Amino acid sequence: MLTERQKRILWAICEDYIESAEPVGSRSVSKKDDVGFSAATIRNEMADLEEMGFLEQPHTSAGRIPSQQGYRFYVDHLLTPQIWGDEEIHAIHNLFQKDTTHIEQAIEHTSELLSQLTNYTSVVIGPKLQDHRLRHLQMIPLTEHSAVFIIVTDLGHVNQQRVLLPEGMSISVMERLVNLLNKRLQGISLSKLRLVVERDLTDELTRYVAEYGNMIFLLDQMLAPQQENRIYTSGTTKMLDQPEFRDLHKMKSLLDLLDGKNQSIIQLLNSSPSSGVQVKIGNETSIEGANHISLIIASFTLDSESIGAIGVLGPTRMEYAKVIGLMDIISKDISKRLTEFYEK
Amino acid sequence: MLTERQKRILWAICEDYIESAEPVGSRSVSKKDDVGFSAATIRNEMADLEEMGFLEQPHTSAGRIPSQQGYRFYVDHLLTPQIWGDEEIHAIHNLFQKDTTHIEQAIEHTSELLSQLTNYTSVVIGPKLQDHRLRHLQMIPLTEHSAVFIIVTDLGHVNQQRVLLPEGMSISVMERLVNLLNKRLQGISLSKLRLVVERDLTDELTRYVAEYGNMIFLLDQMLAPQQENRIYTSGTTKMLDQPEFRDLHKMKSLLDLLDGKNQSIIQLLNSSPSSGVQVKIGNETSIEGANHISLIIASFTLDSESIGAIGVLGPTRMEYAKVIGLMDIISKDISKRLTEFYEK
DNA sequence: TTTTAGCACTCAACTAACTAGAGTGCTAAC
DNA sequence: GTTAGCACTCTAGTTAGTTGAGTGCTAAAA
Numbered sequence: 001m002l003t004e005r006q007k008r009i010l011w012a013i014c015e016d017y018i019e020s021a022e023p024v025g026s027r028s029v030s031k032k033d034d035v036g037f038s039a040a041t042i043r044n045e046m047a048d049l050e051e052m053g054f055l056e057q058p059h060t061s062a063g064r065i066p067s068q069q070g071y072r073f074y075v076d077h078l079l080t081p082q083i084w085g086d087e088e089i090h091a092i093h094n095l096f097q098k099d100t101t102h103i104e105q106a107i108e109h110t111s112e113l114l115s116q117l118t119n120y121t122s123v124v125i126g127p128k129l130q131d132h133r134l135r136h137l138q139m140i141p142l143t144e145h146s147a148v149f150i151i152v153t154d155l156g157h158v159n160q161q162r163v164l165l166p167e168g169m170s171i172s173v174m175e176r177l178v179n180l181l182n183k184r185l186q187g188i189s190l191s192k193l194r195l196v197v198e199r200d201l202t203d204e205l206t207r208y209v210a211e212y213g214n215m216i217f218l219l220d221q222m223l224a225p226q227q228e229n230r231i232y233t234s235g236t237t238k239m240l241d242q243p244e245f246r247d248l249h250k251m252k253s254l255l256d257l258l259d260g261k262n263q264s265i266i267q268l269l270n271s272s273p274s275s276g277v278q279v280k281i282g283n284e285t286s287i288e289g290a291n292h293i294s295l296i297i298a299s300f301t302l303d304s305e306s307i308g309a310i311g312v313l314g315p316t317r318m319e320y321a322k323v324i325g326l327m328d329i330i331s332k333d334i335s336k337r338l339t340e341f342y343e344k
Numbered sequence: 345m346l347t348e349r350q351k352r353i354l355w356a357i358c359e360d361y362i363e364s365a366e367p368v369g370s371r372s373v374s375k376k377d378d379v380g381f382s383a384a385t386i387r388n389e390m391a392d393l394e395e396m397g398f399l400e401q402p403h404t405s406a407g408r409i410p411s412q413q414g415y416r417f418y419v420d421h422l423l424t425p426q427i428w429g430d431e432e433i434h435a436i437h438n439l440f441q442k443d444t445t446h447i448e449q450a451i452e453h454t455s456e457l458l459s460q461l462t463n464y465t466s467v468v469i470g471p472k473l474q475d476h477r478l479r480h481l482q483m484i485p486l487t488e489h490s491a492v493f494i495i496v497t498d499l500g501h502v503n504q505q506r507v508l509l510p511e512g513m514s515i516s517v518m519e520r521l522v523n524l525l526n527k528r529l530q531g532i533s534l535s536k537l538r539l540v541v542e543r544d545l546t547d548e549l550t551r552y553v554a555e556y557g558n559m560i561f562l563l564d565q566m567l568a569p570q571q572e573n574r575i576y577t578s579g580t581t582k583m584l585d586q587p588e589f590r591d592l593h594k595m596k597s598l599l600d601l602l603d604g605k606n607q608s609i610i611q612l613l614n615s616s617p618s619s620g621v622q623v624k625i626g627n628e629t630s631i632e633g634a635n636h637i638s639l640i641i642a643s644f645t646l647d648s649e650s651i652g653a654i655g656v657l658g659p660t661r662m663e664y665a666k667v668i669g670l671m672d673i674i675s676k677d678i679s680k681r682l683t684e685f686y687e688k
Numbered sequence: 689t690t691t692t693a694g695c696a697c698t699c700a701a702c703t704a705a706c707t708a709g710a711g712t713g714c715t716a717a718c
Numbered sequence: 719g720t721t722a723g724c725a726c727t728c729t730a731g732t733t734a735g736t737t738g739a740g741t742g743c744t745a746a747a748a
Contacts, residue, residue, distance in 0.1 A: 025740050036690050061699045061740050067725070080670050102506065140480050142688070148500050152484050156492050158504035162446065237599045240592060248584060251595075255581045343487070367710050382721050387712070405711050573721040691748070698741075708734075718721075 004050075008035055008077060009045050014066050014074040016183045018317050020297030021243045025064030034228065068282040071294070071316055075279050081325035088117055092330055096337040103127065103155075103341070107259060108232050110310060110334060114142045118323050119259065120314040124232045125269045127307040130191040132157055139174060141165075147174075149222045153190065155302075162219040165250075166214035176208055192250055194223045214216050214271075229308075231266055233258055244315045253289055265295075265311070272297040274306035282316050292316055296323050298331035302338050310334075346396075351422060352379055353389050354398055358410050358418040362661050363557045365587045367407030385388050412626040415638070415660055419623050425669035434460055436674055440681040447471065447499075447685070452576050454654060454678060459579030462667050464658040465602065471651045474535040476501055481526045481566075483518060485509075485596045491518075495568045497534065499646075499686060508563040510558035520552055521559065538567045573652075575610055577602055588659045597633055602657075609639075609655070616641040618650035621671045626660050636660055640667050642675035646682050654678075 002010070012032050016024045026042040029035055035042070046064050051056045054070040056065075066074065095109050107126045132153030134184045141147045144165075151159040160313060165174070168277035181197070184204075188196050197205070197219060237257055245251050264287045272278055280295045287293065294316045299306040309332060312323050346354070356376050370386040373379055377568045379386070390408050393399045399415040410414040410418065438455050440545075441500045451470045458466035476497030488509075495503040509518070525541070528548075532540050540638050542565060553656070554558045580602055589595045600606060608631045616622055624639045631637065638660045654675060 009480060023740090031381075040692050040694095040742095041690085044691090047742080057741090058732080059699060060742095061697085061738095063740065078594060101746095102504070135486070136484050138482065138494075140482075142479070142498075142500050146500070148496055149501060150496075150502060152492055152494075154486075154489070156486050156504075156506050158494060160446070160502035162499075163498050199438075239597050240596045240599070246592065247591065252581050252584045255584070259580060300399060333490065367711090371711080383711095384713095384721050384723095385719085388720090391713080401712090403711095403728060405726085407711065593692095689748100691746105693746080694744090696741105696743090698739105700739095703734100703736080703743085704730100705734085708730090709728090711726105712725105712727075713727090716721100716725090717723095718719105 002049075002054075002073075004044055005035075005037070006049060009042060010066070010070060010073065011051060011078040012031065013046075013055065013064060014070065014078065016251040017065050018319055022055075023058055023065050025063035028063075028183060031242055035152070065317075067126060068284075068291075068316065071281050071320075072284075075281070075320050075324075079321040079324070081328065082322045084325055084329060088326070091117075092333050096341060103338070106229075106334075106337075106341075107308070108234075110330065111234040113331065114312060115238060115324070117318070118312055119235075119238055119241070120312045120313075120318060120323065121236055121239050122234045123265055123311040124234075124267065124321060125266060125309050125311075126232070127155065127157070127230050128229045129153070129157060129159065129301075131189055133187050133189050134185050134193065137185070139163075139178045141171065147182055151190065154187075159190075163218060166211070166217050167176060169209075169211065169214050169218070173209055174218070174223070177205070179209060180205070194219070197223065201248060229266075231269075233280070237318070239313075242315045242317075244317065250292065256291070257287065257290070265313075268295060269297055269311050272299050272309045272311075273304075274299050274301055274304070277324050277331070279320065279324070292314040294318050294320075296320070296327055298327045300331050300334040300338065302335070302342065307338075346393075346398075346417075349381070349563055350389055350393060353386060354410070354414060354417065356420040357390075357399065357408060358414065358422065361409050362663055365661060367409050369378060369404055369407035372407075393415070408659075412628075412635075412660065415625045415664075416628075419668075421431050422494070423665040423668070425672065426666045428670055428673060432670070433673065435461075436677050439678070440685060447501075447682070448574075450678075450685075451652070452578075452680075454674065455576040457653060458656060458670070458674065459582060460668055462656055462663070463528040463579075463582055463585070463665070464656050464662060465580055465654040466578045467581050467602070467609055467657060468578075469653050469655075470573050470576070471499065471501070471609060471646075472573045473497070473503065474503060474612075475533055475651070477531050477533050478529050478537065481529070483507075483522045483566075485515065495534065498531075503534075505566060505568060507562060510555070510561050513553075513555065513558050513562070514684060515624050516555055518562070521549070521562070521574075524549070538563070541567065573610075574611075583657075583678065586659045586661075588661065594636065598637070601631065609657075612639060613641055613653040613655050616643050616650075616653045616655075618643050618645055618648070621668050621675070623664065623668065638662050638664075640664070640671055642671045644678040644682065646679070646686065651682075 004167050009029055012022045012035055014027050016028060026039040026046060029042045030039045035090045046055060053067055054073060055064040056067045091113060107124050111122045111124040132155050135154045136152040138150040139147050147163055147165055149163050178310055185193060203254055205215060207213055239245050239254055245254060268285060277296060277298045282291050285293060285295050292315055295311055295313050297309055297311040299309045301307060353373060356373050356379055357368045360372060368381040370390060374383045374387045390399060398411060398417060399408040400411045400433050435457060452466050455466045455468040470575055476499050479498050480496040482494040483491050491507055493505045493511055528545055529537060549559060550556055561583050583589050583598060589598060612629060621640060621642045626635050629637060629639050636659055639655055639657050641653055641655040643653045645651060
C-alpha cells in the first residue's frame with residue numbers, strides 16, 4: 001500500500017505530466033505547493049514508486065512518467081472529476097432540440113460536442129436496431145418486379161429493404177402475407193423475426209400462400225439481417241495535436257482503428273456497463289498495439305436499459321479528470337432526454 | 345508550342361517523378377530508352393521547359409519536378425490511360441451483387457474498391473435525395489403525441505421523419521390529409537414538395553382541415569428539408585503512405601478536408617460533368633491550401649442523367665494514367681448496373 | 689530515523705563543422 | 719545542333735563537442 005506522501009507525489013507527477021507531456025523531475029514535484037519536501041526526498045520516493053511499478057523512466061537521466069499501473073491508481077484513487085460550468089451544461093441540454101426528428105442526428109451532435117469540449121477524438125454508438133421491437137410492416141410496390149419493404153420499430157426507427165418479387169406471385173397474395181405478418185409479429189424484436197416465423201408461423205403461412213418456395217424467397221429478403229449499428233466519430237484530427245502521435249506509424253494504426261472497418265472499438269463500447277464511467281488504459285483496451293491509447297466510455301440508457309454508449313479516445317496521458325466529469329454529465333443527460341423524447 | 349523532343353522529355357520526367365517522388369536529373373532522363381540524347385542536351389531542354397513553366401526546381405542543385413502546368417499538359421496530351429485486366433473488371437462487375445438491396449451499400453463497396461485498386465483515398469457521393477420524385481407517403485402513429493412519417497421515392501429510397509402531432513387533431517383528419525397529399529403530390533421531386541403544397545393545395549387543404557395553424561405545423565415537419573446526401577470515404581490512411589504528406593501540418597489539413605464537415609469536396613463532386621473523367625490538379629480544385637492535392641472525378645448516371653460521382657484524391661504526383669483508366673471503366677459500369685437495378 | 693544539501697555522473701538534444709554526392713550551368717570541342 | 723568536361727551549388731548525412739536537466743549516492747543536519 002502507498003503512503004500518503006507517495007500518493008501525493010504520484011498525483012503530482014500525473015497531473016504535471018498530463019499537462020506538459022514532459023517527464024517530470026524531482027525538483028518540479030518538490031516545488032508544487034502541496035508537497036512540502038525537498039527534491040532529494042522526492043527522489044527517494046520516486047525510486048520506490050518506480051520499483052513498485054507506478055512510474056517509468058524513459059532513460060537514466062530523465063524525469064519520471066506514470067506507467068499504465070500509475071495511471072490506473074491515479075484514476076481509481078487520486079483524481080477528482082472536474083465540475084463543469086453552466087455554459088457546457090447548457091450546450092449539452094441543447095443537444096436534443098425541439099425539432100430533433102432523428103435520434104441519429106442527436107447522437108451525431110453528441111459526438112461533435114464531446115470532441116469539441118474535450119479536444120479528443122469521440123466515438124458514439126447508437127441504439128442497436130436488432131433490439132428494437134416490431135411496430136409495423138409495410139410493402140410498397142415499385143416496379144413489376146420489385147418493392148420496398150419497410151419495417152417501423154417501437155422506437156420510431158424505419159428500416160427499408162428493397163426486395164425482388166418472385167415471378168408469378170400476385171400482389172394480393174403478398175398483401176395478405178404482409179397483413180398476417182403484421183398481426184403475428186407485433187412486439188417481436190427484429191433479431192428474432194426470422195426465427196419466430198420459422199418456428200410458429202410456417203403452417204399458417206403455407207395455408208395462405210401456395211408456393212412455399214417463393215414465399216421463403218420473399219421472407220428471406222424482407223427479414224434479412226439488418227445493418228449493423230453505425231458508429232459516429234468526431235474530431236479524428238484532434239489526435240494529431242497530441243505529441244505522442246507525432247510518429248507517423250502510430251498515427252496510421254490509430255486512424256485505421258477509427259476507420260470503421262475495425263470492430264474492436266465497437267466491441268469495447270458495447271461492453272460498457274450500463275451505469276457509470278469506465279476507463280480503459282493502454283492494453284486494458286485489449287486493442288493490439290494500443291499501449292499509448294486510453295478510452296473512456298459510458299452508456300446511455302432508455303428505461304434503465306443500456307441502448308448505446310459514448311466514448312472518448314485519447315493518449316494514455318489524457319485529462320482523465322476533465323473527461324470523466326464531462327462523460328458523467330452527458331451520459332446521464334442523454335438518457336434523460338431520450339426517455340422524454342420517446343414518451344412524447 | 346512544345347517540340348516533340350520537349351514533349352518526350354516532359355513525359356519522361358512526369359513518369360519518373362510519379363514513380364519515385366524524387367526530383368529527376370538530366371542523366372536519368374537521358375538513360376531512358378525512348379530518349380536518345382545526352383544529359384547535356386536534356387539539360388538545355390529542361391532549362392527551356394522550366395522557363396516556360398512546365399518544370400520546377402526545388403533548389404539549385406536538385407533535379408526538376410513537374411509544375412502544376414506540367415502535370416496539366418501531361419494529363420491532357422501525354423499520358424495513355426492504363427488498360428485494366430480481367431481480374432479488376434470482374435471485381436467491378438461484382439459490386440452490384442444479386443442480393444444488393446440498398447444502393448448505399450453498392451456505393452460504399454464502390455468506394456472501397458476504388459481505394460483498394462488505386463491505393464489512394466476515394467470519395468463517392470450518392471444520388472441526391474432532393475431530386476428523387478415522390479412515390480408514396482405514409483404516416484404511422486407511434487404514441488399519442490408522435491408519429492413516423494415515411495416518404496418513399498421513385499427510386500425506392502425511404503426517408504423517415506418523426507413528427508410531433510398537434511394537440512387536438514384527430515387521427516382520421518390526419519389520415520385524410522395524408523391521403524390527399526398522396527394523390528396530389530405523386531411524381532413531384534422532394535425538393536419541391538413544400539412549394540407545391542403552398543402554391544396549389546392551400547385552398548383544398550383548408551377545406552379538409554379546420555385548424556389551419558395545426559396543419560401547417562404538421563406539414564412543416566413532414567416535408568422538412570431532407571438530409572444532405574452522404575459522402576462515402578475510403579482509404580483515408582492511404583494518404584499517409586505518400587511521402588508528400590509526411591508533414592504533420594499538411595496531413596492535418598488534408599484530414600480536415602475529408603472529415604465530412606467540409607463541403608468543398610462535395611461541391612467538386614457535384615460539379616463534375618455528366619460524362620468522361622475530369623482531373624483537377626492542385627489549386628484547380630479551388631480548395632484552399634490544396635497545392636499538393638489532385639482530384640480525379642467522374643459521374644455515374646441513371647437514364648443518362650448524372651445522379652452521383654466517384655472521386656479519387658491523391659498527391660499532385662499521383663498515377664494519373666492508372667486512375668483515369670480505372671475511373672472510366674467504373675463510372676460506366678456503375679451507370680449500366682444502376683439502370684439494370686432500377687429496371688428490375 | 690528521517691530529511692536534506694552537495695556532488696559526481698549520465699544521457700538526450702542541440703550546434704557547428706565537415707564530407708559526399710547528385711545535379712546544374714557554362715564553355716569549348718565535335 | 720549536340721556533346722564532353724569541369725567548376726560550382728546545395729542538401730543530406732556524419733561526427734565531435736557542448737549544454738543542461740535530472741539522477742543516485744553519501745554524509746551531514748534535524
